[in-house]
Amino acid sequence: MNTLTHLTTNIPWQRLTTAYGRGTDIPRLIDTRQYEELANLIEHQSTLWQTTPWVLRILLQELAKQKPEQVSSEEIQLYSAVASAINVDEMDSQNPVETMNELLDEKYLWPEDEEDDELWWEEEEPRGYEQQAFFSYFSFSYWLLKDSIPVFTAIMEGNDKLAPSIQELLLMLQSEGDSADE
Numbered sequence: 215m216n217t218l219t220h221l222t223t224n225i226p227w228q229r230l231t232t233a234y235g236r237g238t239d240i241p242r243l244i245d246t247r248q249y250e251e252l253a254n255l256i257e258h259q260s261t262l263w264q265t266t267p268w269v270l271r272i273l274l275q276e277l278a279k280q281k282p283e284q285v286s287s288e289e290i291q292l293y294s295a296v297a298s299a300i301n302v303d304e305m306d307s308q309n310p311v312e313t314m315n316e317l318l319d320e321k322y323l324w325p326e327d328e329e330d331d332e333l334w335w336e337e338e339e340p341r342g343y344e345q346q347a348f349f350s351y352f353s354f355s356y357w358l359l360k361d362s363i364p365v366f367t368a369i370m371e372g373n374d375k376l377a378p379s380i381q382e383l384l385l386m387l388q389s390e391g392d393s394a395d396e
Contacts, residue, residue, distance in 0.1 A: 230264040230342070233256070240265055256295075274365070282370075282372025296355050305356050310346065310354065314354045317342075317347060317354075322341065322347050363387065
C-alpha cells in the first residue's frame with residue numbers, strides 16, 4: 215500500500231473533478247479497493263472525467279502486480295465501464311495534449327476553493343473541459359487500457375471466472391480495423 219500512497223499523493227485530486235464533484239476521496243477509494251464507487255466517479259453516462267486517466271494509471275500499475283486469482287470482477291467492470299465510453303475508431307483523429315502530466319497544468323485545474331464549483335459547471339466550457347483537454351481524458355484512458363492488454367490477457371488465461379468479462383473488455387479496445395485481423 216505504500217506504493218499506492220506515493221502514487222496518489224502526487225496528484226492534486228481536490229482540484230480535479232469527477233462525475234459527482236471533486237476527486238478528494240479517490241485516494242481512499244483506491245486504497246480500499248472500492249472499484250464500484252470509483253467506476254461511478256470516473257465514468258458516467260459515457261463521459262470520462264479529469265480524474266479518469268489518473269485513476270486508471272494507478273489501478274493498472276497495481277493490476278500488473280496481482281496474481282490472476284486476486285483480481286476482482288468489480289475491478290474488471292471498472293475498466294469495462296471506461297472502455298465502453300471510448301469510441302476506439304476516433305482515437306487517431308483527435309489531438310490530445312502531448313503528455314498526461316500536461317493535464318495537471320494550472321490552466322486545467324480547478325481552484326483550491328470549492329465554494330464556486332456550481333458557477334464553474336455553468337460555464338460553457340468549464341476549466342479542464344476545453345475540447346483538447348476533454349478529448350485527452352479519453353485518449354490517455356484508451357492508451358492506458360490498450361497498453362494493459364498483455365496484463366488483461368494473462369489474467370484471462372489464469373482466471374476462468376473473469377475470462378468472459380475480460381474477453382468483452384478486449385473486444386471493446388479493438389478498432390474496426392483490428393477486429394478484421396484477429
